[in-house]
Amino acid sequence: MIARHHMAGAGASRPRGCCLPLPGAAAARRATMPALVVALAALAAASVAPAAQAPVAEAPIPYYYLIAAPADVAAVDHPNDNGGTIVITWTPSVNDTPDGGIVTGYVIRRARAVTGPYEDVGRTTARTGRYIDSSAETGVPFFYRVDAVAGDVSSQADPVGPVVSAYQWFNWDRLNLAVLGVLLSGAVLWWVNALKRGRTANVRRIPALEAVSEAVGRATEMGRPILFVPGLQDMDDMQTVAAITILGRVASITAEYDARLEVPTTRSLVMTAARDAVQRACLGAGRPDAYNPESIYYVTNEQFGYVAAINGVICRERPATCLYFGAFFAESLILSETGRSVGAVQIAGTAETAQVPFFLAACDYVLIGEEFYAASAYLSGDPRQLGSLKGQDVGKVFAAAAIVLGCLLATAASLSGSRTLETLAGAVRAVFRAQ
Amino acid sequence: MQRAVPFAITFVTAWVLLWAVVVPPIDQIREEFVLFFDILAAFAFLLGGASLLGRHGRKIRRRARGWGYSAACLGAFLLTLGLGLLKVGGEGGLAGSVTAEGSALGWIYEYVFGPCDASLISLLAFYVASASFRAFRVRNTEATVMLVTAFIVLLGRTFLGGVATDWLPEQLAPLKIPNLVQWIMSVPVTAGNRAIMIGIALGIISTSLKVMLGIDRTYLGEDA
Numbered sequence: 001m002i003a004r005h006h007m008a009g010a011g012a013s014r015p016r017g018c019c020l021p022l023p024g025a026a027a028a029r030r031a032t033m034p035a036l037v038v039a040l041a042a043l044a045a046a047s048v049a050p051a052a053q054a055p056v057a058e059a060p061i062p063y064y065y066l067i068a069a070p071a072d073v074a075a076v077d078h079p080n081d082n083g084g085t086i087v088i089t090w091t092p093s094v095n096d097t098p099d100g101g102i103v104t105g106y107v108i109r110r111a112r113a114v115t116g117p118y119e120d121v122g123r124t125t126a127r128t129g130r131y132i133d134s135s136a137e138t139g140v141p142f143f144y145r146v147d148a149v150a151g152d153v154s155s156q157a158d159p160v161g162p163v164v165s166a167y168q169w170f171n172w173d174r175l176n177l178a179v180l181g182v183l184l185s186g187a188v189l190w191w192v193n194a195l196k197r198g199r200t201a202n203v204r205r206i207p208a209l210e211a212v213s214e215a216v217g218r219a220t221e222m223g224r225p226i227l228f229v230p231g232l233q234d235m236d237d238m239q240t241v242a243a244i245t246i247l248g249r250v251a252s253i254t255a256e257y258d259a260r261l262e263v264p265t266t267r268s269l270v271m272t273a274a275r276d277a278v279q280r281a282c283l284g285a286g287r288p289d290a291y292n293p294e295s296i297y298y299v300t301n302e303q304f305g306y307v308a309a310i311n312g313v314i315c316r317e318r319p320a321t322c323l324y325f326g327a328f329f330a331e332s333l334i335l336s337e338t339g340r341s342v343g344a345v346q347i348a349g350t351a352e353t354a355q356v357p358f359f360l361a362a363c364d365y366v367l368i369g370e371e372f373y374a375a376s377a378y379l380s381g382d383p384r385q386l387g388s389l390k391g392q393d394v395g396k397v398f399a400a401a402a403i404v405l406g407c408l409l410a411t412a413a414s415l416s417g418s419r420t421l422e423t424l425a426g427a428v429r430a431v432f433r434a435q
Numbered sequence: 436m437q438r439a440v441p442f443a444i445t446f447v448t449a450w451v452l453l454w455a456v457v458v459p460p461i462d463q464i465r466e467e468f469v470l471f472f473d474i475l476a477a478f479a480f481l482l483g484g485a486s487l488l489g490r491h492g493r494k495i496r497r498r499a500r501g502w503g504y505s506a507a508c509l510g511a512f513l514l515t516l517g518l519g520l521l522k523v524g525g526e527g528g529l530a531g532s533v534t535a536e537g538s539a540l541g542w543i544y545e546y547v548f549g550p551c552d553a554s555l556i557s558l559l560a561f562y563v564a565s566a567s568f569r570a571f572r573v574r575n576t577e578a579t580v581m582l583v584t585a586f587i588v589l590l591g592r593t594f595l596g597g598v599a600t601d602w603l604p605e606q607l608a609p610l611k612i613p614n615l616v617q618w619i620m621s622v623p624v625t626a627g628n629r630a631i632m633i634g635i636a637l638g639i640i641s642t643s644l645k646v647m648l649g650i651d652r653t654y655l656g657e658d659a
Contacts, residue, residue, distance in 0.1 A: 358566065
């Protein structure tokens with residue numbers, strides 16, 4: 001047992017051990033007497049006595065108060081991680097209550113030996129019972145101590161340990177994601193192979209993509225350029241990768257029609273990838289001369305600088321067609337409204353759900369969500385790529401079935417109060433839970 | 436070779452990143468890859484700078500239409516670059532921080548770049564008005580439903596929305612505008628959003644597989 005005494009106020013004149021505990025302290029002493037800390041608190045009692053009832057000034061009566069240390073302290077290695085993390089839990093001090101609790105927080109201390117020295121690794125507020133120490137070294141044994149704190153006063157629980165942080169080879173919390181990923185990937189690959197072997201698939205019409213050829217033709221007839229904006233993100237964003245694949249298809253049609261394509265980018269890597277894609281598309285279309293690297297250029301990484309530059313291009317060049325594919329944010333409406341003001345045919349596609357309504361309001365055609373990712377396969381007409389769309393459909397059927405089943409089970413559990421149905425509904429939810 | 440190496444890098448990186456989700460020790464390698472991407476992107480700035488200089492330089496040289504804008508762009512670019520590289524005005528000179536108080540770059544950022552940025556985003560208010568006017572025109576059933584829904588939501592976000600239906604008895608509480616807004620946002624809007632999100636998630640999985648397995652190599656400048 002370790003007990004420490006702290007002076008908590010001025011004017012402490014009584015000898016130690018003579019105490020008038022605050023409410024709740026008696027219970028605290030009973031509960032965790034070995035860890036009690038006695039402290040001098042204040043000299044306030046005399047000051048609250050009305051002067052009329054105390055004609056003779058009494059000596060101030062000091063208050064002492066007790067803080068119970070936190071109980072049931074435990075430290076364990078954080079499961080399913082790469083090591084370096086230890087979880088410390090405890091039962092809050094009995095003086096840590098919402099009404100009149102005096103504990104203000106907890107300090108978590110750590111040492112390599114049970115005798116110390118202990119160093120502070122973190123603090124929590126009152127009424128918490130968990131702390132994650134992410135600074136532990138993997139493979140090193142540590143001892144932990146949790147101190148309840150009330151102002152300058154603290155009381156400490158017995159140290160626990162040793163506990164060693166280790167890495168795990170599999171994150172079992174994400175088993176559901178792994179299983180879902182394998183199933184969906186399997187479905188996609190199965191359909192890709194099936195269509196490669198000659199199986200046919202019916203892919204529904206996507207008017208926005210059918211309009212691409214029409215829009216390119218219009219630009220050719222009008223002698224005006226086509227503006228392709230690949231969004232604001234870099235090549236590490238899947239939307240940008242999808243946008244570049246669409247650009248390749250668009251460039252192929254553009255080369256065939258002999259139209260002029262302009263691609264301002266906000267990232268240098270996107271510019272490089274876009275140049276490669278367009279060059280290859282022009283070669284594929286038998287028009288290598290149609291490739292002009294100058295028309296694919298870097299503008300700036302700054303969001304609104306990019307917007308200003310594109311707006312300038314739209315106002316000066318007056319493109320006949322504006323294509324917005326990729327990740328867009330606040331600029332979506334500014335760009336599409338400017339394009340609309342010059343009478344351009346506009347087609348947009350993004351996976352940013354918050355921007356879809358803006359594009360819908362200002363563009364002629366919009367690819368919503370999955371349609372955007374399907375665009376490349378749709379435009380290519382390649383059976384292998386169309387197979388990936390069928391694989392997606394398997395995922396959609398599975399998701400829809402799980403939603404319907406989950407709703408039915410949850411409703412039935414709610415109406416009947418059956419624990420079994422509730423457990424089953426929870427199991428369906430757990431399949432899609434992300435950790 | 437020119438295509439095989441990038442594809443090999445894509446293949447290996449993608450699989451490592453994928454496994455990092457369920458195999459914790461690989462997560463550290465994932466962080467390394469992310470770092471490498473940042474380094475690569477930093478070097479790519481040179482490509483971007485070269486593109487910017489080349490494009491606008493050519494326009495100025497040819498006195499092409501709008502070459503004045505190019506001159507202004509290049510002037511601003513070179514001035515900002517120079518002031519930033521030389522750390523003009525900041526404490527500590529070349530050894531100091533580029534964002535030190537009193538630096539010329541900081542001044543440009545605060546008094547030129549910031550206001551320009553704010554001006555551009557403020558244009559959004561006007562564009563929202565014109566787009567809303569078009570979107571909410573009653574042309575068919577869907578547009579009418581959207582107009583009514585938008586009207587209720589907009590009204591419910593104001594003080595008037597609460598006052599207008601406050602008189603309704605408790606039995607009709609669900610019809611009070613704030614409650615209607617709450618229902619619209621948490622039921623039909625959430626359902627629609629989630630449907631789109633599920634589609635997007637499946638689309639990402641499918642596109643990722645196409646990229647990882649080389650079914651679609653357009654992003655590498657190659658036909659499938």
